[in-house]
Amino acid sequence: MVRHAVVVALTRTRRDVLLEVAGHVLAGGGDVTFVVGARGPWEPLPDGVRVVELLPLEDAHWTTPWLFADLQPWRARLDGVLARVLDGAGRRLAAVTPGLGARVREAGWRHGIPAKQGRPGRRRRWLDSPAAAEVRPWLLWRALRADRAALASLANADLVVWGDQQAWPVAWHVARRARAARVVGFFDAKAAVGLR
């Protein structure tokens, strides 16, 4: 009997099979946790299914604001510092050579406003890029890993089911952390829970 099945899937391609498996585990008194991008596309889920959403975790992970978001706070802060440094340098120069100092202050640091507004489309371009196709599934695992509470909720899994290739990093690491867990693909999932 399966006590806790963790189902990892980032696309809905195998939704029917995975929901059937989940329903069977729940009917047998076990727990089921779905690890998905967002809950919405998977609704309606059977009563009792717990859900870990990876996209909010990804948004909160440091890589998003630092590298991939439209608006990057670190960059706005850096721009503020550079603007202040340039203004201060202009003041100092003005005391010695008023003309040069005035020109420096007038020129200022011109990138401050774009940095505060962000760069619209940066995140979309990242998500559509070939690099994201290579790295993002692993980044989603890193985002999950950073959330200790979410990770702890998966630690007692005795069955890990993956539904697509994009789910492999999360499923692989979850299975390694739950040493007793059996890890199967969607094609073996029914047999693993005693269906068919």
Next chain:
Amino acid sequence: MGTGRRPRILLVAFHFPPGRGSAVFRNRAWANLLAAAGWDVTVLTTTREWFRQATGGVDDELAETVAPQVRVVRVPFSPQRYRPDLGSMSWLQANFTATYNRLTTELPDRLFPERHALWYPAATAAGLAQVARHGRPDLVMATGNPFASYAVARALGRALRTPYVLDFHDAWTLEQYAEKEAFPPGHPAWAWEERVIRGAARVLTVNRPFHDWYAARYPWAAAKMRIAENGWATDVLADMPPPAPVPEGRPLRFGYVGTIRHDLPLEVFAAGWRQARERHPAMRDATFALYGHIGYFAKDADRISATLPVDLPGFELAGPVGHLDLPRTFAQLDVLLALLPSTQYLTSAKIYDYVAALRPIVGVHHPRNPTSDVVAGYPWWYPLNDLTAAEVERALGEAASAARTIRAEDVEAARAVAARHTWEAHLNPAIEDFTGLVRRG
């Protein structure tokens, strides 16, 4: 070839027991018959684990029927692309799958244009190791698919100055189910196919349409092309008891035995089955069982399962059958159903087993499929004139009547046809030809 020793052959056969499927049965027959003909046979195949993981099942009993004097060399080959197993997957493949796929697909593609490309260096190295251990072969033979085996034969043939033979169990550049070219012009597969055929001493195909397509494509090689049909195994099916007429009171048992592919004409069959069951008294309460693995690759099973006619009256999904269990399975059936894709290039290997089973056979496929040529003269062959429900109904009705009125003379006629289609009958002429090739060489 030195005097006083047996001729040596290196058979590059990826599909080999304990695998399953028609290619496995054919390669087992090659190995056993070559050994019986006095050849020193070494087979290069892959591991049991590959078959277990990629195809979801192995037939260990069948592996025990390989002649003991055949040397089987199992070359490790990763099954992860066919049926991923996360439990044994590397960190790189699990975490950066797209990168891993590029490294293991695009780069090997430059070596050989096929997803089994890495079989080429792996089997070539294993072949050379065997040569170092057991001596140079007099002949190298490769069966495809995978077609990388042909590149292995060519590489070994050139390195060892040994003739090589290609056995086209499946077509390579011909998409035999869609009946069109499998690759666009300029694809490297064309150049590779021409290269391996140019260097081959013999090119074997499994039926006439297939042979003619290749002979037309490579007319300069037509003289070295031969047909070596599939067959049935006398060590498995020779003792099939003759059928007895089925009494009126007992419902007939129809069955299909073979891999349950995605392109079997099940929809048309189901419609014809319903009609026949309602209208033909001989088919009252008849049952229909599908025996076999669902799909060759295990990962396809769910997709194909969803297309099965589970609500058909009398339908039963009976599960896989080991090759050695065929006699017992056939004995439970009264009429066999040759559900086949409709292509002129396919003579299904299972039809030979069906003929050996000595049962009425309904050919559920388009008449363009050349299977009727194989069973010419078989008294209980009921083909369709067209792939329609009405034709299925008619053929089922005729086969049902035949099953209830088995005649002794028909049994003898069926036996005579079956005797023409054993592996021995179809492969031994080619083996004699190989012996001639080696002597001349």
